[in-house]
Amino acid sequence: MSVFVEAAFGEQSGRWPLPAAKTPRELWLRAVAAGGQGRYGAALTDLDTLERTGTRGALWSLGRSTRASFLRQLGGHRAARGWDGRAWACAGSDVTAGADALVGLAADALGMGRFPLSAQLLRRANELMGAGGDSVDPRLPVRLAWVSAELAMFTGDGPAAVTHAERAVDLASELGSARHDTKSRVVLAAALCSTGNIEASRTVADSALAAAEGLGLVPLSWAVACLLADIGSAALSPSQIVAVRDASADAVVRRGGTWTAR
DSSP, rough: OHHHHHHHSSSSTOOOOOOOOOSSEEEEEEEHHHHHOHHHHHHHHHHHHHHTTTTTTTHHHHHHHHHHHHHHHTTTHHHHHHHHHHHTTOOTTTTHHHHHHHHHHHHHHHHHTTTTHHHHHHHHHHHHHHHHGGGOOOOOOOOHHHHHHHHHHHHOOHHHHHHHHHHHHHHHHHTOOOHHHHHHHHHHHHHHHTTTTHHHHHHHHHHHHHHHHHHHHHHHHHHHHHHHHOOOOHHHHHHHHHHHHHHHHHHHTTOOOSSSSS
C-alpha cells in the first residue's frame, strides 16, 4: 500500500509531511490526507493542481467531492453544494464517484435544513451503491451511515441515529482507516447524546478525542471537543476541553481554512 493511500485511508492518518505527488491520483490522495489533518491550504493546492492536469472522469469528480467536503467541515454547506453538483455532473457511469457526490449532496442539504431532500439523496446513493456491487469503494457505506445518522439526529429520531452510527463504527473497523474509525466514533457519541444517554456519549467522545489528537486529525478534535464542551468530559476539565476546542479552531485557520460558521 502506498504512503498516500495509508495517509488518506489507512492507519497513518496523521503522517506529515508527505512526499510530493507525481500522478493525478496521488494529488487527490494527498489532498484527502491533508484535509483530514486540517491542512486545508496544502489540500486545496493539490486539488487546484489536479484540476489543471486536465484529468477527467471519476478522479475529477472525486476531487470536486473532496473540495466540497472541506467546505462542509468549515460550515460552508451552501458553497459545498455547488462543488458536489459539479462532482455529480462529471461522475459519468462511475458508481463510486457518483455515490460519493450524492452522499455529499445529501450532507449539503442536511446542513441547509432541507431534510426531505437529504433523505431522497441518501436513498439514491444507496440504490446506486447497491447496483455497483463489489465495485463500490468500501468507504462509501461508512459515509452513507454518517449522514444517515446525522439526518436522524436532526429530525428527532435518536434511536435510528444510534443504529446508523453503530453501523458506521462496525464498517469502519473493517475498513482499516484510522480517520474513518475515529469519525465514526464521533458520530456515535453525538447520536448517543441525542437519545439522552449522556454517560455513554461522554465515554465514546473522550475516546474519540484521544484518538483524534493522537492522529493529528484537527477538524475531528474540534468537533468532538465542541460536543464535550456541552456534555462534560470524564477525562479532562471544562477548561481543558475549551482549550482543545479553541486550539483546534485556531490551527485550522493557521493551516489555510476559513470558517463559514462556528
